[in-house]
Amino acid sequence: MKRIGDGTGTRLGLITLAVILTTLFLVIPLAGIFYQAFAEGLAPFWQNLTSNFTREAIGLTLLIALMTVPVNLIFGIFLAWLVTRFTxxxxxxxxxxxxxxxxxxxVVAGLLYLLLYGRTGWLGSILSEQDVQLMFAWPGMVLVTIFVTCPFVARELIPLMQAQGSAEEEAGVTLGASGWMLFRRITLPNIRWALVYGVILTNARAIGEFGAVSVVSGSIRGETINLPLQVELLYQDYNTVGAFTSAALLAALAIVTLMIKALLEWHTHRREKTA
Amino acid sequence: MFLRTTLLRRVVATAALSMALGSTQAFSADRELLNASYDIARELFAELNPQFVEHWQEEHGESVEVKQTHAGSSTQARAILQGLRADVVTFNQVTDVDVLAQKGQLIPDDWQSRLPNYSSPYYSTMAFLVRKDNPKDIHTWADLAGDDVALVFPNPKTSGNGRYTYLAAWAASNHDNGNDDAATRDYMKRMLANVEVFDTGGRGATTTFAERGIGDVLITFESEANNIRNQYGPDDYEVVVPPVDIMAEFPVTWVDKNTARNGTEDLAKGYLEYLYSPEAQRTLAQYYYRVNDDEISKEFAERFPQTTLLRVEDALGSWEDVMQTHFANGGELDQLQRR
Structure with a gap:
C-alpha cells in the first residue's frame, strides 16, 4: 500500500523545507549573534568582553545561578517526593x-515581588525597618529567579517518580532502612539523571532570565546588571558590538549547557541499552 | 575516588562563588554614591562622574565611586519610593522629584530652594529637528500648525519630552496672542492634528523620524536634537530653535532619607554642587545643555540660539495644576484630540 508522503518528491520536499526553516529560524540568527559581536574585529570584541561592567555582569549572572540552582534542587526534590510518595x-x-x-x-512575577518586598510593600515595610533591602539589589534578583525557575526540577522528577512507583522504597522500609538511607540508596540513584536534567534547565533559565529580573534590578551599572540586562542596556546605548558580545557570551553558555544535556542523554541511552 | 570528586566539586564551587562575589566588588572605593538619572543621560554622566571623583579626591583626599542607574525619570521616582537607595537624583522632570516629597516624604517639600536656579544646574528647551534645508520652512511654533506639515513627538501622556512639547506650544501661542485661550485651543487642535506618530518615549520618536523617515519635524529637547543630528548625519538634518520657547529644567536633589542611611549627605551635596562648577558646566555645554555659568555660556554662545524662554510655573501655573488641567483623563489634551 502506498501512503501519503512516500514519494521521493514529497520526501525531498519535506526535508528541504525542514532544512530551510531550521536555517532561517535557528542557524542564521544564532550565527548572526556571533557575526555582530565580531563585526568590528577582534579588538572591540575583546575590549567589551573584558570591560569592568561586563566582568561584573558575568559575576552577578554566575552568582544568581549558583544560588538559584541548589535552592531549587532541594525544593524540587522535596516537592516531587511529597507529591508522588504521599497522599x-x-x-x-x-x-x-x-x-x-x-x-x-x-514581568508579573517581578512586579508581585516588588509589591510584596518593596519599601512600601507588606513584607518590605517590615524588612526596611530592620534595614534589610531585597529589591533593587542582588538578593531580590536571586529571589525572583528562584521563583521563575522553581518548577523545572520538580517537573522533571514527578512523572519519573510516578512511573517508577514506590515498590522499591517500600521494600527498603520492610528491610528496616531509615528515611535518609532510603533516599540515598534507592530514590536518589533512580532519579539521578532526571535530576541532572532539571538542574541543567534551571541553570539555563537562571542565566538567561530577563523579565522578572529587570523589574526588581533597579539597573545599577556594575551592581545589579546581569548579562541579559547588559545586552539590552548596551543596545539602547547604540553600542551594538558590546550588546552582541554579551549576547554571544550568553549564547555560548546556552550551547555548552545543551551540549552537556546531549551528552547526558547519550550516556543514559547507552546505559539503558546495556542494562 | 568518591572523596576526591566531592573535594574537587567543593573547590570548584568555592572558587566560582568567590569569583562571583569578588567581582561584584571589584574595586573598593571608600564610599559610594548612587545617582538615579533619566534615560538619555548615560553618556553625559559617564563623562561627568570620573571628573567628580578626581575633584573629590583632590579636595578631600577620599576615593569615592559614583554608580549610575538610568531609566525614564518617572520609573526612577517609583523605584526610589519602593526602596531603590539612590543618594542623588538627576531627573528631567520637576514633577518626578515632587513625587519623592509628596508620596514618600523622602525629601522636604522645599527641595527646589536648596540649590541655585531652582535646583537645576543645567537646562534646555525644545527644538525642531528638520530635514536638510528645512523644506517646509519651519521656524516658529505657529508654523507647526500649517497645512501639510507632519510632526513626530512622543505622547505627552507618557513622556516628559512630549509634555514639554505640548506645553511649549501652548505657552508660545498664549505669548503671541496675549493669552487668548480660545485662539490657543484652536491652534493646538490644528497642531495636534498634524502629529503623524505618537511614540511612547523619546527614543522611539527618534527612531521613527530618523530611521523610518516618517514626518517633517521631530520635536525634542535641544540637547537631544543636536545629538541626534550629530549621530544620524550633520548634513542631513538641521536644528531649529523657535524665538519663543519653554524652559526645560533638569532638577537635581539629594534624597535625604537615603543619604542619612548611607552616610553620604556631604558627598551627595558635594556631587550636586560640583555640577554647578565651571568644569562640569563646560562638559554639560559640550553635550548641548544650556548652562548658567556666564563664562561657559559665552564660550559656547554659537551653539545656543537666542530665544525667549518661558518657565512653566510662570506661564501656565504650578506643575500640579498643569498636570491636572492638561494631562489628566478628560483634561485639555483629551478634549483637543477629540475630533
Missing amino acids: FPGRRILQTLIDIPFAVSP
Whole structure:
C-alpha cells in the first residue's frame, strides 16, 4: 500500500523545507549573534568582553545561578517526593500550583515581588525597618529567579517518580532502612539523571532570565546588571558590538549547557541499552 | 575516588562563588554614591562622574565611586519610593522629584530652594529637528500648525519630552496672542492634528523620524536634537530653535532619607554642587545643555540660539495644576484630540 508522503518528491520536499526553516529560524540568527559581536574585529570584541561592567555582569549572572540552582534542587526534590510518595488532601492542587511560575509572565512575577518586598510593600515595610533591602539589589534578583525557575526540577522528577512507583522504597522500609538511607540508596540513584536534567534547565533559565529580573534590578551599572540586562542596556546605548558580545557570551553558555544535556542523554541511552 | 570528586566539586564551587562575589566588588572605593538619572543621560554622566571623583579626591583626599542607574525619570521616582537607595537624583522632570516629597516624604517639600536656579544646574528647551534645508520652512511654533506639515513627538501622556512639547506650544501661542485661550485651543487642535506618530518615549520618536523617515519635524529637547543630528548625519538634518520657547529644567536633589542611611549627605551635596562648577558646566555645554555659568555660556554662545524662554510655573501655573488641567483623563489634551 502506498501512503501519503512516500514519494521521493514529497520526501525531498519535506526535508528541504525542514532544512530551510531550521536555517532561517535557528542557524542564521544564532550565527548572526556571533557575526555582530565580531563585526568590528577582534579588538572591540575583546575590549567589551573584558570591560569592568561586563566582568561584573558575568559575576552577578554566575552568582544568581549558583544560588538559584541548589535552592531549587532541594525544593524540587522535596516537592516531587511529597507529591508522588504521599497522599494527602490538596495533593492535586499542589501539583497544579507548582506550574504557576510557568503560567505567570515573568514581568508579573517581578512586579508581585516588588509589591510584596518593596519599601512600601507588606513584607518590605517590615524588612526596611530592620534595614534589610531585597529589591533593587542582588538578593531580590536571586529571589525572583528562584521563583521563575522553581518548577523545572520538580517537573522533571514527578512523572519519573510516578512511573517508577514506590515498590522499591517500600521494600527498603520492610528491610528496616531509615528515611535518609532510603533516599540515598534507592530514590536518589533512580532519579539521578532526571535530576541532572532539571538542574541543567534551571541553570539555563537562571542565566538567561530577563523579565522578572529587570523589574526588581533597579539597573545599577556594575551592581545589579546581569548579562541579559547588559545586552539590552548596551543596545539602547547604540553600542551594538558590546550588546552582541554579551549576547554571544550568553549564547555560548546556552550551547555548552545543551551540549552537556546531549551528552547526558547519550550516556543514559547507552546505559539503558546495556542494562 | 568518591572523596576526591566531592573535594574537587567543593573547590570548584568555592572558587566560582568567590569569583562571583569578588567581582561584584571589584574595586573598593571608600564610599559610594548612587545617582538615579533619566534615560538619555548615560553618556553625559559617564563623562561627568570620573571628573567628580578626581575633584573629590583632590579636595578631600577620599576615593569615592559614583554608580549610575538610568531609566525614564518617572520609573526612577517609583523605584526610589519602593526602596531603590539612590543618594542623588538627576531627573528631567520637576514633577518626578515632587513625587519623592509628596508620596514618600523622602525629601522636604522645599527641595527646589536648596540649590541655585531652582535646583537645576543645567537646562534646555525644545527644538525642531528638520530635514536638510528645512523644506517646509519651519521656524516658529505657529508654523507647526500649517497645512501639510507632519510632526513626530512622543505622547505627552507618557513622556516628559512630549509634555514639554505640548506645553511649549501652548505657552508660545498664549505669548503671541496675549493669552487668548480660545485662539490657543484652536491652534493646538490644528497642531495636534498634524502629529503623524505618537511614540511612547523619546527614543522611539527618534527612531521613527530618523530611521523610518516618517514626518517633517521631530520635536525634542535641544540637547537631544543636536545629538541626534550629530549621530544620524550633520548634513542631513538641521536644528531649529523657535524665538519663543519653554524652559526645560533638569532638577537635581539629594534624597535625604537615603543619604542619612548611607552616610553620604556631604558627598551627595558635594556631587550636586560640583555640577554647578565651571568644569562640569563646560562638559554639560559640550553635550548641548544650556548652562548658567556666564563664562561657559559665552564660550559656547554659537551653539545656543537666542530665544525667549518661558518657565512653566510662570506661564501656565504650578506643575500640579498643569498636570491636572492638561494631562489628566478628560483634561485639555483629551478634549483637543477629540475630533
